[in-house]
Each structure stands twice: as C-alpha cells, then as structure tokens.
Amino acid sequence: MSVRCIRAYVAAMAGLGGVLACAAGALAQPSNDTCAQAQVVPLADPYVQVFGDTFAATSDIATGGCAGGDATDVWYTFTAVRAGSYGITTIGTNPPPGFGFDTSIAVYASCGNLTVAGRLGCNDDISVVPEWLDARVSVTLAAGQAVLVRVAGVGGATVQGAFTLTIGPPALNDSCANAETIVLDQPAAGTNIGATDSFRLLNPSSLCGNGASGSWGRKDVFYAFTPTLAGPNPYRISLCPSNPDFGFDSNLAVLTACPAGTTVGSPTVIACNEDVLPGATCYDPSNFVWTPEIQTVSLTGGVRYLIRVAGYDYCAFLNPALCGTNPNEGLFTLFVTSAAAPPAAPANDTCATAAVVSTLPYSSGAIAIGGAGDDVDVACNAPASTTTRGGVWFSYTPAAACTLSITQSDPTTAAVIAVFTGPCASPTQVLCAGNGFVNENPTLSVQAGVTYRILVGRYEASTASPADQVNVGIDCVTPVANDACAQAETIVVDQTVFGTTAPATSVGDGPGGTCGSTSVSVGKAVWYRFTPSSGGLYTFDGCSSASNIDLQLFTIGSCADSATWSQVACDLDSCGQPGLGGRIQDVALSAGVSYVLRVGAFRPALLTTPNGGAFQITLTGTAGSTAVCCRGATCAVVANAGDCTAPAGVGVRVLDASVGSCDGQAAVNSGCCYADFNKSGVKDVADIFAYLSAWFANSPFADVGGDGTGTRDVSDIFQFLSAWFVGCS
Secondary structure: OOEEEEOEEEEOOOOOOOOOEEEEOOOOOOOOOOHHHOEEOOOOOOEEEEEEEOOOOOOOOOOOOOOOOEEEEEEEEEEOOOOEEEEEEOOOOOOOOOOOOOEEEEEEOOOOOOOOOOEEEEEOOOOOOOOOOOOEEEEEEOOOOEEEEEEEEEOOOOOOOEEEEEEEOOOOOOOHHHOEEOOOOOOEEEEOOOOOOOOEEEOHHHHHOOOOOOEEOEEEEEEEEOOOOOOEEEEEEEOOOOOOOOOOOEEEEEEOOOOOOOEEOOOOEEEEEOOOOOOOOOOOOOOOOOOOEEEEEEEEOOOOEEEEEEEOOHHHOOOHHHHOOOOOOOEEEEEEEEOOOOOOOOOOOOHHHOEEOOOOOEEEEEEEOOOOOOEOOOOOOOOOOOOEEEEEEEEEOOOOOEEEEEEEOOOOOOEEEEEEEOOOOOOEEEEEEOOOOOOOOOEEEEOOOOOEEEEEEEOOOOOOOOOOEEEEEEEEEOOOOOOOHHHOEEOOOOEEEEEEOOOOOOOOOOOOOEEOOEEOOOOOEEEEEEOOOOOEEEEEEOOOOOOOEEEEEEEEEEOOEEEEEEEEEEEOOOOOOOOOOOEEEEEEEOOOOOEEEEEEEOOOOOOOOOOOOEEEEEEEEEEOOOEEEEEOOEEEEEOOHHHOOOOOOOOEEEOOOOOOOOOOHHHOOOOEEOOOOOOOOOOOHHHHHHHHHHHHOOOHHHOOOOOOOOOOOHHHHHHHHHHHHHOOO
16 A cells, blocks of 8 residues: 545535545555544535545544554544434444444543543444444434544454445434435435434235345435326435445335324335345345335326435344344335336236136246236245235136146246135135145036136245246146056056046045155045056066156055055166156066055155156066975975975975975075075075175074974075085076
C-alpha cells in the first residue's frame, strides 16, 4: 500500500454521486492516529462512507477499549446535524461471509475521558450472520453534539487492516408518516442502521407465501411511491442487486396505508417478500441470496403506496445467546421499475372451472401455471406447505369401472397430483402422489358414475415461476385381470406371458418384504400361479421386458392373510441391463405345490408411485426324478435330487435307488454321491468349500464317515476328499 486514500462517498438519493480525495503518503502513522488528530467527517443523508486503515497506527487507550486486545486505532469526529439515533458501522469491511479484519467501534464524548465511563457506545462483533467481525453502534445524540469515533483492530498490536466506516444520521424516513418519496426507475440509496421499530407484519407466510417467521421485520424505514400511469399496472419492487451475495438480510412489504398500531396484516399489506425466488433479478440457484424482491405487484395510477424496508429479525429464530438483541441492519438500494404483466390465469385454474375430460386418452398440452392461483393443500406436498401453488383442475366421470392413470410430463415443473371426490366446496382426497419430481404416474381404481376431480400443481409452497407449465395426460383402462393375488393367472412350463404393470394398482398386493438385503416397495403388481407336475429346477425369465420389474415367488396359504405368505425366491435386477427386467433362475420347486409369482413395477425411491410398463415372463424348467437321500444307514425317498435337505437327508445324493445304505467308506462307489456335497448336480471345487464350511460349522451333514451319529471329526475330511476325487459314477 504505497498510497493512502481517504474517500468520502456521499450516497444521495440516486446513490451515484460522491467525492473522492487522495493524498500521497508512505506507510507512516495515519494522520488521524490519535484522538486529538481525529479526522472530521461531514455528514449527509442517508449516510457517509469513509475508507481508512490502521496500518502503522498506534494506540492511545490503556484501558476502556471496546474489545479485549483491540490495540491499534484511528479516530474520527462528527457533529450531529439533528437529534436522534446515529448509526456507525464497519459493515462492508469484510466480504461475505464476514471473516477477515476484525474491527471494533467505540464512541466518546471527548478526548479528555477515554475510559469505560466516558464511552457513549461500543461494539466489537455484530454477532449476526454474516457480518461476524464487523462492528456496529447506535448512539442517541442532540443536535449540534460533537462526538469522537475510535476504530480499532481486534487481536493485538500486530492486527492491522483496511476498513469501511459508515455514519448515518437519524433516518428521515424512520416512520411511516415520514416516508421518503421515490419515483419510477430512480434507485434510492438507504440504510436502516439506527432506525427504530415501527410495527411488525402478522402471518407473513399466509400473506406472501414465502415461509417468513410469524413476527416479521425490525428496524424499518419507509418510502412512498405513486404510480403515474393510469389504471392498474404491474411493478417490480426490489433491493436487487444491492447485495447480490448475502449482505443485508432484509424484508420488503407494500402497504396501502400506515397502520395505526404496532402490527399490520391483510388487506393493508398487499405484497411482501423475504428472500428472492426463482425469476427474480438476482436469483442464482447456485448461490443463495438473502435480498428480497417483489417480482410483480399490481398498483393503480394516482394511488400513494408505502414501501417498507426492514431488517430480518435473527433473534426470532436463532439462539438469543448467539445474536443478542440485534436485528439485521445494513445498507441497500431500492428499485421500483415496471414489470411484465403477470401471466393470465389458466381457464381451469379452479375446481369449479375444471377442464372436463370426455375423450380418452386425454392430453392437456402445455399449460402455463405462472398465473394460476392457490388451491387446497394436499397430503403429499412438502410438510410445511399450507397451499398447493399454481394448480390446475380436471374432472372425469367414468362410464364403467376402470383404472385411472395420470401423468405430468413437462420437465420444467416438479408437480404434485391429487384426486378428489365430492363437491368442490368440500372435496375428499382419494389419491396423492408427488415428491417434487417430474414423471409421476399414479393410478387409481375408479367406479362408474363417480366424478373424480384431479388437481395438478407445483410441489412445495413457493410461488410458481412465470416459466412453469404442466403437461397432463389422463387415461382410464380396463382393470388388469390378474391385478391381485386372488386373481392370479395360471402359467405352465415353456410358456411366455406378455403383460403390463402400468394400469395395475397395489390393491391385494400384500407386503413388500425384502429381496436379499433390499427392501421391496410394492405398487402396480400383477400375479401368476404355477403348480409343477414334477419336482425340478425352474426359471422365471423377465430379462426381455421393456420396463423394470421386481419378481417375487411365494407359497401362499391365503391371499387375504399375508401371514401365510412365504417367499421362496426373488430377483430385482440380475439381467445385466441396468433399469430393466428380473430373473429367478434355477429355483427348486416341488411337485403339486402351488406357487404364486408377483411381478411388480420397480419404484425409484424418489417417486411416490412406480410408473410401470410392459413386460414378458418366460417359464422354463427341468423336471427332476424320484431320488433317494441317505444319512448313514437311514435313507428316504424324495421328489427330486434337489430336495436332499434336512430332515430327509444329509446331503448325500443316491444315484442308484436300489442302494439301501450309504453307511461307511465302502458305499462311496456304490451309488452314494458324497462328492456332490452342495447338490448342484455336478462335482466341482464348490463342493469342497461347501463341505469344509459345514465341517467347521459342526454340521451333522459333515459326518460322512458312516457312523450315522452326525458327529464329525478330522477323519471325515479325508473320507470326503477321497470320495470327491473318485467322483460320482
């Protein structure tokens, strides 16, 4: 820093004029290093900014500093131009989020008493997000009273830096009655530093729909705007882009009159906003902005409106120990400009004006919902929602019972879809789908002669952007014949069945359960029944399906009682084609047992209901033959070799049914296939690992020595390996 500049910038009405003064100098002590050398700051409305630094400064206060360790300091002095509260701050010294040069401010009546008792005001850190290290003081002065302002670095004698000092006289527009007049397209610089609390807004969430706290805004200042254009016209009222990145967290409200009390609500408040929404001038989805903008408000020519700018009251929701009693204060620039006319409301904006669906399949085409009004809340909307924004309505009365299918395919809008019965004045919700993602496709079984009212609206309780639109498809198809367990369709070996889960419902589909470690979410399932005539290994192959399906095979005592359901096999996605198909392969089934196959539409975690689609299932199988399983000298006849499991046998498959015993080593080559320990039908290395696992688990199956006791020892390992090398003849 080879040049030290002190720039006094007077922010007048437009906030564009100013004075600049620079003087050459080295890094010597600042000219205002001591209280006696305090730099005179002439005041102006709405505030004056002075740029200074503490480089090479000293400290002339032994005690009475504002913060522990505030050492190097510089001094300023000003004279009050009128009685009232003066705001003095270093806000703006540090860019957001406010970490950098830590400053403190102390105000004194004279250089002769630089003690704690002589201080008129003092602050180290504002302690309000985001200006953590900047300081702010408000002091009440009489007209003509001169004071001294000490700006110091905090952290010891080595902490030095540059800062911005802002001094604002009592705001002339601190009360609604003294609102400052502004005109169209002329930016107005302002501040609420040192302002008082005039009133608060009641229930701003319901007034403006932007989720603000129930008691809204403090430290407010006021502006008056009278449109000159005849008739109602749209206007934009904004603090953008005065703080395009964090900065002054503030609120905006438009009123028709000054309230008589300390609170105000509708109808006096006609518009308000806390944080910018999509479509605002300075909205940036990658960088959250705390600056408010009322994007569109209709104002009538010749009518005087009041605009309130207030600081956000952090103490309404933050820990009071963190934020003290300070609401947010700062600098801003207010803009009032003409806005584009708001989008017209769609013709089917209300339940009473719902578009009647008479021909199927129905497609609404793109419907702009930016001008659509608010509707009833729906159960699957965001938890904090009080209304459904930007909703449009459809009504459909089926001539016969069918499965109603609804889609919203426009990618610009994340929608919720709800279906109601009953009159518009008191509708009953019978379906709700939508977690904030497009391509929802809920279905509902509907009855002949009943009118169903369909609401498609924007997810969450935020105002719809003018660019938002929906594209709604409605169809109602004959219910799937095998839509429930009790209606399962019979299939046989070597048959391929073709079907679709799209019009299916979850009625009668039972619990999802798990497939391995994965939970199965049931919805839109169809059912098939298979009863093998002989035991064997069977495969249900859905890999050629055009949609993602989940397969689950059950034995079911009663479709109506899920406690009697026992899952035999399942598969969610083993076809090697991401997002498609499922295959249950080589599952051992017994002759004469009735098995039920559930084919369910895969439901992504982010969708309320699965979309469903076409599938095909091919059933193939290899029937087994009667087999004998032995444990030592005890043998049992089973349906097929795959059934050699406890308690019938111990994993020894008999190749020759005439063998009456698998007792002892002598029986190894006489039809007792010890080698095929895992009963896969072939002898391979997997049998060795399967046997060793059984042996270390102390399984009775590992007793291949022939004593029939089920107690294994090391000799059994050698006997098994001998049998394995011989193989099965």
